[in-house]
Structure formats: structure tokens, C-alpha cells
Amino acid sequence: MLLRSRPAVLAALLPAVARAASSPSDEAKVQIMDAIRAGMAAKAAMRAAIREREAAPSPESALRDWTAARTAQSEMKVNFDLAIRLTQDAYRLKPEMPPEPRAAKPLSTDGAWSAGLSAAWAPEYGPPGHREIRGSDGLLHYLSINPRDGPKPEDVVAFTDPDGRVTIMPSLFDRIIDNDEPGLLASALHHEALHYRELITTGWDTHEQMEIRANQASLAMVDVFMPGLSAKVREEVKDALRARMAAYEALASAGATRSPFPNPEQEKRFEEAFRRQESRGLEYHDLVRHVERRDRDLRESLEASRRGLRWAKFNLWTLNSCVYIEGTTPGSPEWGRPDLIRARDQKLQSYLRGNLVVLPSDEIDAGLARGDTYGGDSAIARCQDRMIRMIRDLPSPVDADWMMDRIEYERRGGRTGEIISGVIESVRRAVADGTAALVKAASPGVATRGPGEQPVRDPGGGERGPRMPGDYNPPRDQARGISTGKPWD
Ligand SMILES: [Zn+2]
Numbered sequence: 361m362l363l364r365s366r367p368a369v370l371a372a373l374l375p376a377v378a379r380a381a382s383s384p385s386d387e388a389k390v391q392i393m394d395a396i397r398a399g400m401a402a403k404a405a406m407r408a409a410i411r412e413r414e415a416a417p418s419p420e421s422a423l424r425d426w427t428a429a430r431t432a433q434s435e436m437k438v439n440f441d442l443a444i445r446l447t448q449d450a451y452r453l454k455p456e457m458p459p460e461p462r463a464a465k466p467l468s469t470d471g472a473w474s475a476g477l478s479a480a481w482a483p484e485y486g487p488p489g490h491r492e493i494r495g496s497d498g499l500l501h502y503l504s505i506n507p508r509d510g511p512k513p514e515d516v517v518a519f520t521d522p523d524g525r526v527t528i529m530p531s532l533f534d535r536i537i538d539n540d541e542p543g544l545l546a547s548a549l550h551h552e553a554l555h556y557r558e559l560i561t562t563g564w565d566t567h568e569q570m571e572i573r574a575n576q577a578s579l580a581m582v583d584v585f586m587p588g589l590s591a592k593v594r595e596e597v598k599d600a601l602r603a604r605m606a607a608y609e610a611l612a613s614a615g616a617t618r619s620p621f622p623n624p625e626q627e628k629r630f631e632e633a634f635r636r637q638e639s640r641g642l643e644y645h646d647l648v649r650h651v652e653r654r655d656r657d658l659r660e661s662l663e664a665s666r667r668g669l670r671w672a673k674f675n676l677w678t679l680n681s682c683v684y685i686e687g688t689t690p691g692s693p694e695w696g697r698p699d700l701i702r703a704r705d706q707k708l709q710s711y712l713r714g715n716l717v718v719l720p721s722d723e724i725d726a727g728l729a730r731g732d733t734y735g736g737d738s739a740i741a742r743c744q745d746r747m748i749r750m751i752r753d754l755p756s757p758v759d760a761d762w763m764m765d766r767i768e769y770e771r772r773g774g775r776t777g778e779i780i781s782g783v784i785e786s787v788r789r790a791v792a793d794g795t796a797a798l799v800k801a802a803s804p805g806v807a808t809r810g811p812g813e814q815p816v817r818d819p820g821g822g823e824r825g826p827r828m829p830g831d832y833n834p835p836r837d838q839a840r841g842i843s844t845g846k847p848w849d
Contacts, residue, residue, distance in 0.1 A: 383585070396542070402439060444528055456557075458560070468621050528545070539593070541586050568612045
């Protein structure tokens, strides 16, 4: 009844795709389901990153979340595309085609621009959305999902474009997982393969006639493709396909057929929607640029701080803070591990003992090197990246002093590394009240310089003496101009 209108076309086209299709091995089905599950896991990660992004406190963390979402999105696509390829091979769904397939002339003049377009078969995963295609008329054309295919966008699980692009949509993968039946993907590919075959052979008919034929082809294959579903569910699937065909048949009988191509007015609307879709992609790149700019400003600001007289103090803090930050941010191995944090602080302490040099301001002012033989430079260069990452998440303008205060606050709040905090605090006080001194993390060689002397490079291999007050070194090698008031440990 339903197909009376075009039995000849059906007889000619249906076997072309359906004849070759077959049921795959259980092993192939497991591989397909594994790929789909991996895609679903990436999809969950993508959604989590999107939620994080919406709550991100700064452009930088928004960018990180967004980048994570995009990475997960690519991983999802890689796995879904793999599932599509495996399904196509396992069910033998690849349509026959000439070496250089091209779109044939369609029935509707609205689609005249598609005739002759190169149309390769390459089904892939893709989200629902508007598409842009350059027609054989040289103009850009815009497409959307045909609303007749379902009252809701998720009713459509796949579509074929006039350049042969076949897109399998996310909703189908949800259904496959729910039913544990990869045959649903085979069925969708089989359906689109028929649209594809018509595209490159007879040319596209009315939307309704094409759907009647494709749904009839799907109906014939339900038992072949979906043995995993119960007989009852398979009957439901068949009923749904029959209902769909009946709806298209009713439209066709009422003379209400439509072209599968949008008319120029619809195209204009789709173009606007396509542009909006594209601008969302640009927002990401704007954010990347914004963060890069802010990053550059921040680097310059930090460099300016280093160039000032407080550079040495700043460097000490940078170095210490780096060690501190490394262990006390979520995601670092030491996070939530007091034992590791203690070990970290021990390490920091011995580093400071070996490398910390306190020099009077006048020595610095006399030109005692701005890093000429400064042993901490490379460490600081490494640290600064980490510092920058931390600081740029903070919403207020960056100021070195403010940052140091913040670190200090966090150190105290964390109640870890109290000994180090105490020393740093006393150094800080001494710097602040002017009794003193700038503090410099340095190679031991630097510390042996007196005022006006040339820097002496660390010859290497020599014994590195302690550098802190109370140690046995001669005065020049010790911290001078400052008293910490308490022992190190
Ligand atoms: Zn269809």
C-alpha cells in the first residue's frame, strides 16, 4: 500500500545496498561497542569541562576548561568515527560507487546548484548544525536538518548532504548504548547509503519519496541488523518505521511533497544560523588571544618587578613560592599529602641553607650584579611559568608585593613549612625596616664577592658551605646586615 507509487524504483535501488549488507561476528560487535563506549566517556569528560568553564573564575581557567572540552570532543569524535568505520566494514555497508562519484541532477530546481558536485562516501560523526557547501554554481549554500524528519532535532539520527557527506549524530550513540545494539548504527548507515546511492545515480527525488524508500529499506533489515533486540522491541522499531513511511506517504498523496533542498528564502535563514554557529568557534580564539595578551602583560610586569630594586627579594619569593605552590595546589602530587609536603619543605630548607645569600643593600646598589652569575636564574625561569599560571588566575591587577602577601597568607593558612615561613618572615621584616638587606638566591660563588669586586664564578666541584647566620663561614660568605633572630630549626 505504502509503496505503490514507485515500485519500479524500489526494485531497482533497494537491492543495491541491501544485498551486500550482512551480520557481523560477535567479536566485531564488541569492538564497535568498545569504540562507542570510549566515545561516550570522552563525551562525559567534555560535558564536565563545559560545566567547569561556565563556573570558571577567570578567563585563564575558562580557557583551560574550554581547551579540555575541545580535547575531549576530538577524542569523542575519533572514537565515534572509529565505530562508524568498524560498523561499515563489519556489516559491509559501503555503497558501490564509481572512482569519482558526483551528484546527479536532482528533481528540484532548488537543488540545481548541487548537480556535478564531487560526492565521496565518507560517513562521519558530527553534531547537528547548519552546513555550508559551495555549489557547482560557485556560490555558497546553506543547509539544515529537514523538519519533516521529526518534530524534535533528536529524532533525526543521521543525514546525507548533497555533496555526499554523511553525518551520524550524537543521539544515535545514546540509543546504541541504551540498547546495547550496534545494529542501530548499521541501520542508520544503511539508510544513508541509500540516499547516497540515489544522489550519485538517479539524482534526488522529493524528500518524501526518498524517505519512503529509505525507511522501507531499513524495515527490511531490522531483523538482520538488530538481533540483539527482543522480538517485541524489533516489532516496535518496525512499527515506528511503518508509521514514518505512512506519514510521508500521506504527504505525498496530498500532493504536499517537498524538495530535499531549501529554497532561497530558507537558505538565507540557515546562513544566519550558520554564522552564529561559526561565531561561537571564534569566541574560543578570542579568548585564546585575550589570555595570551594578559600573559604577555603579566610577564612584562614581573620583569619590571625584577628590574627594580626589589628584584632579589622577589626572586627569593618566587623560588620559595614555587616549591610551595607545587605541593599545595589541587592536581599536584603533594596535594592532600602532609607527608609529601613535609618532605618538600625539608628539601626547600636544605636548598635555602646551601644557596641563600643575604647581602646588604649598599652592595647591591654598588652594582653587585643583576644576575650576571646568578645561580638561581634558571630555577627562577622555570618557576616563573608556574608563578604566572597561579597569578593569572587571580582576578585583581598583579603587583609583586600584593602577590607576596598573598603567598605569605597562604603559607600561614596552610600551616605548613613553619620554619621556612619564620625565616622568610624575618628576612622580609629586615628588608622592610631598612636595616638591611636584599635577599638573593645565588650560587655560592656570588657570595664570595666583596663590594666592587668582580663576580667570582663558582668553580664547581668545591665544597658548598652553609650560608646562613650562625654558620662557621667567614663573614663575607655569610648573611650580613640581617639577623633572623631565630635558628633555622
Ligand atoms: Zn533519510
